[in-house]
Amino acid sequence: GESVGLHLPTLSVQEGDNSIINCAYSNSASDYFIWYKQESGKGPQFIIDIRSNMDKRQGQRVTVLLNKTVKHLSLQIAATQPGDSAVYFCAEAPHTGNQFYFGTGTSLTVIP
Amino acid sequence: GAGVSQSPRYKVAKRGQDVALRCDPISGHVSLFWYQQALGQGPEFLTYFQNEAQLDKSGLPSDRFFAERPEGSVSTLKIQRTQQEDSAVYLCASSLLGDRFGNIQYFGAGTRLSVL
Numbered sequence: 001g002e003s004v005g006l007h008l009p010t011l012s013v014q015e016g017d018n019s020i021i022n023c024a025y026s027n028s029a030s031d032y033f034i035w036y037k038q039e040s041g042k043g044p045q046f047i048i049d050i051r052s053n054m055d056k057r058q059g060q061r062v063t064v065l066l067n068k069t070v071k072h073l074s075l076q077i078a079a080t081q082p083g084d085s086a087v088y089f090c091a092e093a094p095h096t097g098n099q100f101y102f103g104t105g106t107s108l109t110v111i112p
Numbered sequence: 113g114a115g116v117s118q119s120p121r122y123k124v125a126k127r128g129q130d131v132a133l134r135c136d137p138i139s140g141h142v143s144l145f146w147y148q149q150a151l152g153q154g155p156e157f158l159t160y161f162q163n164e165a166q167l168d169k170s171g172l173p174s175d176r177f178f179a180e181r182p183e184g185s186v187s188t189l190k191i192q193r194t195q196q197e198d199s200a201v202y203l204c205a206s207s208l209l210g211d212r213f214g215n216i217q218y219f220g221a222g223t224r225l226s227v228l
Contacts (some may be wrong), residue, residue, distance in 0.1 A: 041221065043116070043219025043220050043222055044155065044219045049216075051213060089155075091154075098143070098145075098160045098167065098168055099157045099170070100145075100157060100217070102154030102156070103154050104153055105154050
């Protein structure tokens, strides 16, 4: 499969601080990227996506940045809350087919 | 139902046993995906359906794995002669359309399979 990896396996932040989760991908042919949040015992939940023709996309309290030059993706969470504690996965989709390749995940812990 | 439903939630199988895992997607969703998630890892793609057609099964790890979606709604993932390495959480996801851009995949809670 493709190589989609994360720089930090765990991340702890204080409640109210901003969080940044990073992801590196290897396939230059990927043109669509998605961030998912997975809580214990649940399936992944869509957070935000971005196409390769964009560098930045914002949602509610979340921003995804895409740097195609270095094949790097990041998820920024503003004013992190205890409910944000979960494992976060980035996923990439090559322009051919419908496969989505997930990274290993980063465990985010929010300290009250 | 409101979301993707998978059953059973937990399955314990003896090595060599056959298992069948069920997925009820969100009503009307065209696309259905199966993933395998090992402990501490991200989901790995197994197979993809568009309606009843299995368009991609390149992620199925061996010919012991078989998936079907005969009427374009409910799907079953079958694993024959289970092995210990098959132990994982099997996730099902569905999405409304066949196009992947902006086509959010909604995941079920998964079936945790333990092969003894």
